[in-house]
Amino acid sequence: MSSAYSITRSVNVPRAVYLDFPLGHTAGKPGDKALQRKVMIDTLSALDTIQVPGTIRSLPYRWAATEDWKDQVMRPNSEKTEHADARVERTTDPQYHLEDDVRAAELNLARNGCADCIWPE
Numbered sequence: 001m002s003s004a005y006s007i008t009r010s011v012n013v014p015r016a017v018y019l020d021f022p023l024g025h026t027a028g029k030p031g032d033k034a035l036q037r038k039v040m041i042d043t044l045s046a047l048d049t050i051q052v053p054g055t056i057r058s059l060p061y062r063w064a065a066t067e068d069w070k071d072q073v074m075r076p077n078s079e080k081t082e083h084a085d086a087r088v089e090r091t092t093d094p095q096y097h098l099e100d101d102v103r104a105a106e107l108n109l110a111r112n113g114c115a116d117c118i119w120p121e
Helices: 005-010 033-049 069-073 099-112
Strands: 015-018 055-058
Touching: 005 015, 005 055, 015 033
Parallel strands: 015 055
Antiparallel strands: none
């Protein structure tokens, strides 16, 4: 199951089901058991019947009558609302969560010429 069509297509999955729902809510809205059940039944049916490798079947469900959730959730630097996207703009510069990660990358670069590579010791 996926809510990220382009990513799913790029990794060449054997088969998948796509729903145009916000990330983290692929099975449906929280508390909407009827929709979640329909999504799961249709997903299992699709995954059972897809015969061509790489097929991504889109399910017909919609998050809302309009797709305005994308403007609220998925747009960087959108108006500050409760659902605004707070992600940092993409950059080619490495970004690390912890200082230990920075040191590990620097050590890998010094030892192996590659900051991102992991080499067995």
